[in-house]
Amino acid sequence: MSKLGVLFRTTAVRLSALYLILFSLCAAFLVFYVTGMSERLLQQQTRDAVTAEVTQIEQVYTRAGINGLLRSLERRARQPGANLYVIAGPSGEILAGNVASLEPGLLDREGWTEKPFAYQRYTDESRKDSHVALAHVLMLDNGLRILVGRDLQEPQKFRALVRQALMVALGIMGLGALIIWFAIGRNALKRIDRMSEASTKIMAGDLSQRLPTSGSGDEFDRLSESLNAMLGRIEKLNEGLRQVSDNIAHDLKTPLTRLRNKAEAALARKGTSQRGALEEIIGESDQLIRTFNALLMISRVEAGSAAAEMSEVDLSQIVSDCVELYEPVAEDVGLRLEADVAPGMVISGNRELVGQALGNLLDNAIKYAEGGADPLIKVSLGRRDGKVVLSVADHGPGVPEDKREEVVKRFVRLDESRSKPGTGLGLSLVEAVMEMHHGALNLAATDPEGGDNGKGLTVHMVFPASAT
Amino acid sequence: MVTRMKILIIEDDIEAAAYLAKAFREAGIVCDHASDGESGLFMASENSYDVLVVDRMLPRRDGLSVITELRGKGIHTPVLILSALGQVDDRVTGLRAGGDDYLPKPYAFNELLARVEVLGRRKGAPDQDMVYRVGDLELDRLSHSVRRQGKEIPLQPREFRLLEYLMKNAGQVVTRTMLLENVWDYHFDPQTNVIDVHVSRLRSKIEKDFDLPLLRTVRGAGYMIKDDRTASA
Numbered sequence: 001m002s003k004l005g006v007l008f009r010t011t012a013v014r015l016s017a018l019y020l021i022l023f024s025l026c027a028a029f030l031v032f033y034v035t036g037m038s039e040r041l042l043q044q045q046t047r048d049a050v051t052a053e054v055t056q057i058e059q060v061y062t063r064a065g066i067n068g069l070l071r072s073l074e075r076r077a078r079q080p081g082a083n084l085y086v087i088a089g090p091s092g093e094i095l096a097g098n099v100a101s102l103e104p105g106l107l108d109r110e111g112w113t114e115k116p117f118a119y120q121r122y123t124d125e126s127r128k129d130s131h132v133a134l135a136h137v138l139m140l141d142n143g144l145r146i147l148v149g150r151d152l153q154e155p156q157k158f159r160a161l162v163r164q165a166l167m168v169a170l171g172i173m174g175l176g177a178l179i180i181w182f183a184i185g186r187n188a189l190k191r192i193d194r195m196s197e198a199s200t201k202i203m204a205g206d207l208s209q210r211l212p213t214s215g216s217g218d219e220f221d222r223l224s225e226s227l228n229a230m231l232g233r234i235e236k237l238n239e240g241l242r243q244v245s246d247n248i249a250h251d252l253k254t255p256l257t258r259l260r261n262k263a264e265a266a267l268a269r270k271g272t273s274q275r276g277a278l279e280e281i282i283g284e285s286d287q288l289i290r291t292f293n294a295l296l297m298i299s300r301v302e303a304g305s306a307a308a309e310m311s312e313v314d315l316s317q318i319v320s321d322c323v324e325l326y327e328p329v330a331e332d333v334g335l336r337l338e339a340d341v342a343p344g345m346v347i348s349g350n351r352e353l354v355g356q357a358l359g360n361l362l363d364n365a366i367k368y369a370e371g372g373a374d375p376l377i378k379v380s381l382g383r384r385d386g387k388v389v390l391s392v393a394d395h396g397p398g399v400p401e402d403k404r405e406e407v408v409k410r411f412v413r414l415d416e417s418r419s420k421p422g423t424g425l426g427l428s429l430v431e432a433v434m435e436m437h438h439g440a441l442n443l444a445a446t447d448p449e450g451g452d453n454g455k456g457l458t459v460h461m462v463f464p465a466s467a468t
Numbered sequence: 469m470v471t472r473m474k475i476l477i478i479e480d481d482i483e484a485a486a487y488l489a490k491a492f493r494e495a496g497i498v499c500d501h502a503s504d505g506e507s508g509l510f511m512a513s514e515n516s517y518d519v520l521v522v523d524r525m526l527p528r529r530d531g532l533s534v535i536t537e538l539r540g541k542g543i544h545t546p547v548l549i550l551s552a553l554g555q556v557d558d559r560v561t562g563l564r565a566g567g568d569d570y571l572p573k574p575y576a577f578n579e580l581l582a583r584v585e586v587l588g589r590r591k592g593a594p595d596q597d598m599v600y601r602v603g604d605l606e607l608d609r610l611s612h613s614v615r616r617q618g619k620e621i622p623l624q625p626r627e628f629r630l631l632e633y634l635m636k637n638a639g640q641v642v643t644r645t646m647l648l649e650n651v652w653d654y655h656f657d658p659q660t661n662v663i664d665v666h667v668s669r670l671r672s673k674i675e676k677d678f679d680l681p682l683l684r685t686v687r688g689a690g691y692m693i694k695d696d697r698t699a700s701a
Contacts, residue, residue: 279688282576289574290657309560324626325652328665356656363659426659 016181020174027173031166035159042155043134047112050136053083053148061140070096073146084119084133084149097147107147110139116152132156191220195227207235240302240410244295247411251424252291259284287423294425298410301353301432310437315345315463318355319381319390326362330377333370337362340380345388347463349437357433360426361392361459367420369396372456373447387439388463393446398455404443430461439463473588474498475519478508478534479550480526488521491577497584505529509537517545518588521580524551524562532565539566546587550575559655578689582641589640600635603695605674605682607635616678626651627670634683634693643690667691 053076061069070087077085077098086097092107100120106113116132135149195211202209210231211224259281266277323339330337365377374395381390399407399414406412408431411424427441434441439462446456475497479485485501492499500515502508505526512520512534520538524531535547549567551558559570569583600607606615612628614621623631630651634642644663648654671683683693 282688286576293572293657321652321654325654325658325662325666328669329660329662332665352655355654359656359658366660422659 016177016185020177020181023177024170024174027166027170031163031170034166035163038162039155039159042158043152046134046150046152046155050083050134050148050150054136054138057138057146057148066140066142066144069146073097084135084147084151086145086147086149088145088147090143090145092145095144099147102147106135107137107145110137112136113149119149188220195220195224202231207231207238237302241299244299244410248295251411252288255284255288255291259288287421291423291425294423294429295410297356298425298429298432301429301436304436309350310348311350312346313349313351313354315347315349315354315388315390316341316343316381318351319358319379322355322358322362323379326359326366330362330366333366335366335369335375335377337366338376338378340378340382342382345381345383347388347437349463350433353433353436357430357461358390358392360430361461364426364459365392365394365396365457367422369394369456372396374456386465388465390461390463391458393456393458395446395456398445398457399443401445407443408441427459430459434461434463437463472496472498473518473585474500474516475521475584475588476500476502476508476512476515476517477521478502478505478512478526478531479521479523480504481523488577488580492581492584495581503527505531505534509534512538512545513541513543519584520545520547521584522547522549522567524549524558532562532567535566548580548583548587550580576688578641579643579645582643582646582690585640586637586642586646589637600632600638602635602638602682602693603680604678605635607632614674616674619677621673623670623673626666627673630666630670631674631693634691637693639692639694641686641689641692646690 057069057072060072064072073085073087073096076082082098084097084099086099086102086107087095088107089095092104094102102119103117106117113135116134119131119133132152133149134152135147138146138148140146191212191214198209198211210228213221213224213228215221262277262281262284266274266281269277319339319341323337323341327337362377362379369375369377372395376395378393379391380393381388383389403414407414408427410428413422413424431441440460442460442462444458444460446458448455473496475492477485477488477492477499479488479501480503482503485503489499489501500511500517502511506528508520508522508526509529522531522534526534529537531549531551535549538545538547546568547566548569548571549562550571550573551562552573558572562570568587571580571583598609600609604617607628608614609632612625614623614628614631630647633647633650647663647667648656648658667683667685674683675681680696682695683691686692
């Protein structure tokens with residue numbers, strides 16, 4: 001494909017061509033209109049001049065008779081740039097005047113000649129010079145005919161001049177437009193080329209590449225920016241995926257090894273003790289399945305496939321249900337679960353996932369706050385700054401400030417918590433669920449002034465403003 | 469009168485199906501097997517089963533369309549959907565297509581067995597009893613009251629629903645997941661033994677002042693409420 005062909009296929013150039021055609025049509029109309037108008041104006045002037053002269057000649061004739069008329073015409077005809085004067089006999093033969101020949105039959109009708117006519121003038125240079133003129137014919141009572149006319153060469157020259165000037169101006173404009181469009185089209189093409197170059201690199205696997213932006217904030221920049229935002233999201237998802245597979249390899253090897261060891265030990269045993277070992281193995285694999293389920297759920301939620309099942313849900317009801325569900329468990333380990341739930345908090349969400357997320361938080365709080373500074377776990381739901389905030393606050397050891405971002409990641413567990421059962425995926429799921437609900441997950445200390453073992457952890461699930 | 473339950477498993481994984489069939493037979497359930505959607509649909513239409521266990525992804529006709537087709541023919545055999553897609557929305561689409569219960573893979577066989585037995589029982593007796601009785605324990609669904617040996621036992625609303633579900637399925641194992649689904653109406657993984665704690669509270673209320681235990685823990689499966697005397701009689 002030739003370079004020009006490519007250029008013509010760009011939208012900018014195509015549109016420009018269309019505009020050029022429309023513009024040319026308008027300009028052509030303008031040329032004809034302007035020249036036509038000026039011609040009419042000049043013709044009118046010619047007529048006026050001729051009419052004035054005819055009136056004068058009539059007056060001369062009335063005052064001074066035929067001789068006076070002849071003298072007057074003779075004088076007028078000699079003036080430089082004179083009009084046309086013809087005196088003809090009743091049969092049309094030219095008797096006097098400054099015209100050599102006329103179109104025949106022109107003198108037969110009194111009044112204005114209908115059309116401009118051709119004639120030849122007496123000149124020293126050439127007799128062949130044919131001119132065009134407009135004339136008025138006057139019939140005298142003695143049968144003589146007098147023609148007064150005015151050459152149209154000048155108006156015609158003027159018209160041609162105007163037309164030529166307009167044509168030249170239009171030509172220059174068209175050429176200029178073409179050059180500008182060519183430049184714009186090329187510029188657009190170059191930028192698009194740069195964008196496709198960058199996307200080729202990205203396709204080749206370098207997801208950290210970004211499309212170039214010029215910083216002018218024009219359409220191309222906006223396109224690049226939104227594509228870059230998309231790339232950012234893809235990179236994040238991809239990174240998450242890689243992280244998951246890495247962590248799966250690392251963190252699932254341990255329980256699998258344990259499983260295998262137990263199976264080996266069971267093989268060595270005999271009788272009823274084998275049954276116990278098998279039960280342990282089943283328990284171990286259940287834990288593994290649970291981990292896989294949690295992983296799957298997180299990636300599904302992150303991929304947004306669960307977003308289809310969003311509906312208006314009563315968050316207050318979910319919170320009450322969950323608190324009621326977990327309350328006896330908390331009590332069993334000597335903790336107190338207290339709820340401060342504002343009624344009627346309706347959000348757009350997925351009931352099961354919000355329930356699961358809150359369940360994870362309550363489970364964490366119960367697991368880690370056991371033996372903390374204060375046995376109270378407080379769940380509160382209310383509106384803050386127009387947003388719906390669900391918080392779970394415990395008074396356990398909490399999470400050090402520099403680790404708070406870390407613990408949300410998959411499989412990350414603080415050393416102190418490794419002894420407790422768990423998958424290390426609880427907060428990751430909560431975060432994914434919050435992201436799906438266009439909300440945020442914030443971790444803070446319940447009591448920042450508390451001692452080393454009593455700062456506590458407050459987890460805020462911040463939902464965007466509810467519909468009501 | 470002991471009629472054995474008869475079920476049909478529609479599952480394309482031959483090995484998994486053979487394992488299931490063997491395990492069901494050991495549990496006293498008669499079991500047929502179809503390995504694709506079309507033959508499953510044919511068998512389910514021609515024979516009378518108590519429960520159908522249908523895998524979602526099947527060759528020749530997918531599980532959901534088998535169910536829709538059966539329902540269209542006016543066959544209302546309870547269906548339990550098995551699926552590798554264990555997500556909330558999949559459950560919703562499965563139940564919407566006419567399934568009665570949904571179990572994501574991988575599952576414990578005890579969980580499947582308990583659900584199949586509950587589904588099979590449901591078919592015979594429409595749930596119209598206003599009063600459930602197990603031994604000397606009596607639950608009145610209208611007045612929301614529970615009595616044992618004529619003595620009123622006060623229960624929290626949730627404890628009442630828990631006991632109601634257990635007694636509705638008296639003599640059958642109900643799993644923890646089934647309790648969470650049917651009593652709390654949630655399908656998520658509660659991570660801890662929340663259900664056990666609720667059950668043990670209920671147990672202490674209905675058994676504390678009485679000699680005979682009714683609510684039993686079935687190891688590796690779940691719970692069952694049953695009057696041992698009537699069972700042995």
